[in-house]
Amino acid sequence: MRGVTDSEGVDSTSAGRRTQAQRRAETRAKLIDAAIASVLEVGYSKTTVRRISDLAGVSSGGSRHFFPRKIDLVVEALEYSIRQRTAAVRESLDVLPITEPERAEAVLDLVWKDYTDPLFEFGLKLWVTAADDPELRKRLLPATELIVSSFGEIFVKALGEQTVAVENIALRTSLALNAIRGIVFARAFEPRQLHMTGNDWPAIRAELVQLLLR
Known part of the structure; x- marks a missing residue:
């Protein structure tokens, strides 16, 4: 017709x-x-x-x-949040400083901003639940593996050639990312860490810069 x-x-x-x-x-x-x-x-x-x-x-x-089902909607929401987070970080790469340690500081700031965003907290809450929910865990794995690999790649690329040439940089970047994730997790779920605020970040960042560049 x-x-x-x-x-x-x-x-x-x-x-x-x-x-x-x-x-x-x-x-x-x-x-x-x-x-x-x-x-x-x-x-x-x-x-x-x-x-x-x-x-x-x-x-x-x-x-x-x-x-x-609820799980279908929530998994779709997680995939959406990952696309949003990845796009936001990629858009910021072109304005990073050229020299060190300013560039490393700016890259870490990007990661901190992302990991303290509600979209990261959303994914974090899903994974906490997935520890006791085999079906949810299975459904979350592909999207989570994608964001971990994507952020690892973006992180190394963002640091620049000079920093990438540092010995054991892959291990160092992994440690830095895991440290930030752990801090965010502690802030969200451990009562004794509730005193931590964004004001602690500059001191934490300084230690992570040393980890990456020394």
């Missing part, structure tokens, strides 16, 4: 399809944002399809049309 063309020569059927596609994309985005917000607020276990739907302003039936 041919589409109806309006007076300006636009195929109204095609236009309608585009509009429908846009509406679907908007609904999908609302569900993903709501899933992230719910996990951040109450955790994965207490997050339900109904709760996500209510936050997104979408019916439960409508949400299940896009994502049959």
Whole structure:
């Protein structure tokens, strides 16, 4: 069946399809944002399809049309968050200082900014739950392996040729990234670490720069 063309020569059927596609994309985005917000607020276990739907302003039936199960929606949200995080870091690479130690400091600042972002906390909360949820763990592995390898590659590339030539730089960068992840984890989940704030970061960064460059 041919589409109806309006007076300006636009195929109204095609236009309608585009509009429908846009509406679907908007609904999908609302569900993903709501899933992230719910996990951040109450955790994965207490997050339900109904709760996500209510936050997104979408019916439960409508949400299940896009994502049959909660785990499908949450995994999609994790993949979305990884794309957002990776893009944000890559966009910042062109404005890094050229000389050391300023460049290493700026790269570490990028990592710290990413790891203290709510999107990182979202992924972190999922992995804490996945420790006791084999299905969730299995579903999270591909996306998590992607972000770990991507960030490792970006981190080494961002440091520049001079720093990459440092002995054992792969091991050093791995230690630095794991140290930052551990600090963020401690801040999020260990009560005795609640006194730590962003004001501690310059001192931590100075130690990590020494690890990378000495």
